[in-house]
Amino acid sequence: MIPARFNPQTPRRHRTGGVWSTLFLGAIIIAIVALGALLTNIMDESFGLVAIESRIDPATLERDGTLLEALDKEQLIQILTEHISAGLLRRLENDQAFEERDRGNVYALVLERVVEPEIVKTWSLTDSLLNRDAIKAEALAKYPQATLEFHAWINPAFMQMSQSSKPEFAGVRTAILGSLWTIAITIIVAFPTGVGAAIYLEEYASDTLVNRVIQTNINNLAGVPSILYGMLGLTIFVRGLEPFTSGALLGAVDTTTANGRTVLSAGLTLALLVLPLLIINAQEAIKAVPGSLREASYGLGATRWQTIWHHVLPNAMPGILTGTILAISRAIGETAPLVVVGASAFVALDPSGPFSKFTTLPIQIYQWTTRPQDQYRNLAAAAILVLLVLLLSLNAAAVLLRNRYSRKL
């Protein structure tokens, strides 16, 4: 038997070790729980029971025993003419002639103008599932006129409708299109510039003062808060280059804006924002191309640019693309700089080009989140789901790309 004085500490030390290892793991578990809470919270608000009060009960609009949803276009137009004023009818006719509208469009009009459903109260998903009876009783007592139904806030109509002052008819189409336009401009500007800068720093730059300054500067830029890029964009693109960013210089002014707060300004601002990140990622990819490849190319008499274009770039491309996708997904989620650059609070018209007014998905989420009414909270949650799915698919694409092309050189 070993005398006790040889190992008096050991069991205690191991116990302490066990406790701490649990604590270390606990930190990760808390992070995972937080992620779970975040996702649950969003799902919870995206679906649930709602109480809907309609100005006119859809049941009274039945024709010959056919439900409103099943009526054909002619009957729907008839309902429309019976229930709305002649002036409004003329205006709708002016927007788009009734002959040209399809049935779905007319049905939407009947809902919006005649039935006018209004969501008076919403419940979260967990409430809706667990306390269904209590909710029914509450709805009956407080909103006797209302019908209670299960509503998915994220639905096809939500994806197709543009911004509206009524939460029942608000959608994210304008915001999604705005995001796509902005990102397209960001990619067009940032990708060639970023890859170019990375090539310069990795393949050409010798260790001179200028090049060292450029490298240090890029690393520091990556740490500048995004909101400051917004202020840069506001001053340079929106105000300084207004003739260019508003389209006046090219004779392409969008009549609805006519100032520099356009898709183009937003895209350029985001391009500057992601540039450092993109350059650093591309540099890593280029660094990973083995030197022997370059030597072989030079040995065959290729010039420097030929070597880069035919050998270095093709081999670095998967890495560069992965890095680019990651940088772009950061740009898609950016909100603060775009608020500063001047995203419009309310855009109902789809952006038609680089000189349109803009709003983007994160901006839409921000605006809905900051409204006090519950309905907008639900809309924000649904829009967040759309954004997260978009980002997740981008990241999945990046991972696939990495796995597909990552071969050992």
Add this chain to the structure above:
Amino acid sequence: MALANTESTVASDNATPEARVVLRKRSRPGETLFQSFLFICGAISILTTAGIIYVLGHESLLFFRSPDVSLLEFFTGTKWQPAILEFGILPLFNATLMTSAIALAVALPMGLSAAIYLSEYATLRTRGVLKPILEVLAGIPTVVYGYFALSFMTPLLRTLFGANTVEIYNTASAGLVMGILILPLVTSMSEDALSAVPRSLREAAYALGATKLETAVKVVVPAALSGITAAFIIAASRAVGETMIVAVAAGAGPNFTFNPFRAAETMTGHIVRISGGDLSYDSIDYNSIFAIGSMLFLMTLTLNLISNRVVRRFREVYE
């Protein structure tokens, strides 16, 4: 010189000009063109920095030159009310410090713990599962965290501490959620630093009879201290510059308070709120947000520079 000599001898040996071999470097205008283009791409980053400094400096100068503003009042005043020409940055600054401090109090210990677990304890398989989850956490846009703070964290705090103590908008909720946002950053940077410590150091500690915890805390962490410190400083810089969470959840309206359960607007939150509204250019309100922006820039730049310096000065290089 050797090159020139060869050329002259070759030239004199061959009488016909067609056969003359020129060994001078051929001028390739295409190559030069590409190189200049690539250099310009690199230089754009310099222009960006110059642009940020110029924009912030120029507009701040206009602000400080205005007769309604005094430098002393700017740094010591406890009221920020542009409407009555009160420009004291302290309430905004204080709110920024509070949200950042809360965020760091969450993110630093938890981030470091998670990093130690991933680098020292986790098996390859657990790592393969846990790391992507943390990466997902890092990839979520900040506006989503803002929503989370407002619709989850705030109600939670209100249930825990009572709705009378906790206001709907408060710095505690924003700070806690910001901590979750920064955590993956701290974890991944610290983990890189820990993994860079050579295996031999750990083996030596084990050979001396240290337990796993003692090896991790007394050998590996000190060896990686420069990297970990850098991670902490970068995290602080991120917290100071973070915008959307505080814009959504911390409150709208400067408020000089040390109570984390009360609403207070941070520097970034104020910039977003003011520039989101209708703002006429060249008004004093407009210039004032650039003055706040300059302070923000100086703070984050200082933190980033310190972090670079720490890495360079105190890095232990192992062969």
